[in-house]
Amino acid sequence: MYPEYLVAPMRQELVDAGFQELKTTEEVDSAIPSEGTVFVVVNSVCGCAAANARPAVKAAVKNEKHPDKLVTVFAGMEKDAVDKARQYMLPYPPSSPAMALFKDGQLVHMIERHMIEGRPAQMIADNLVAAFDEYC
Numbered sequence: 001m002y003p004e005y006l007v008a009p010m011r012q013e014l015v016d017a018g019f020q021e022l023k024t025t026e027e028v029d030s031a032i033p034s035e036g037t038v039f040v041v042v043n044s045v046c047g048c049a050a051a052n053a054r055p056a057v058k059a060a061v062k063n064e065k066h067p068d069k070l071v072t073v074f075a076g077m078e079k080d081a082v083d084k085a086r087q088y089m090l091p092y093p094p095s096s097p098a099m100a101l102f103k104d105g106q107l108v109h110m111i112e113r114h115m116i117e118g119r120p121a122q123m124i125a126d127n128l129v130a131a132f133d134e135y136c
Contacts, residue, residue, distance in 0.1 A: 002045060002076050010050070011074060014043060017058045019070040028073065028084040033105035036068035037136045040085055043074045044096040048117045053097040056116075056124035063129045065136040067101065099128065103135050 011021060019041065022028045032038055041057055043049060061070060073082045075096035082096075089100050092110050101109040109131040116124060 001079075004077075007045060007074060007077060010043060010045060010054070011072075013054050014041060014057065014070075014072045017061055017070070019072045022071050022073050022081050022085065023078045025080050025084040028081050028088075031069060031071045032085065032088045032102055034069070035104055037132075038069040038071060038102045039067035039132075040088075040100045040102065041070075041072045042082065042085065042096045042098040042100075043072050045076060046097065048113065049097040052116050052119060052121050052124060053099070055121035056128065057099065059121065059125040060128035060132065063132050065132045067132065067136055101128075101131050101135060108135050 015021060020031070022031055032040060039061070041053070043054070060066075073085045075082055086094050088102070089098070089107060089110060092112060095113040097113060097116055099111040100107055111124065111127065
């Protein structure tokens with residue numbers, strides 16, 4: 001667990017982009033298996049989240065076609081909520097940061113940490129936009 005003062009600005013970055021934070025398993029179970037499209041970001045304190053993942057996400061959600069619901073969990077903080085979100089992302093192994101797009105409760109697109117590290121934010125955003133155009 002990280003001190004809240006450390007992660008607060010990282011949380012706020014996604015909240016300011018329109019994301020709802022999910023901090024309990026009940027909130028996760030209410031958000032992900034719902035009708036329409038849900039985009040889940042597993043946020044993180046790591047450098048690739050700051051330099052690549054969050055900038056990519058903020059750019060991608062400005063696309064004309066975008067998910068109905070934007071939600072986030074924070075790795076290293078609300079463990080139960082993160083674990084519950086990761087259950088929906090199976091068979092992909094736990095990864096943070098990570099991004100998952102669900103349509104009508106089914107996982108349709110996944111970006112794992114190894115697809116984020118070392119890649120420019122715009123490349124990741126382009127990948128997300130292509131998924132949003134296809135599924136949203």
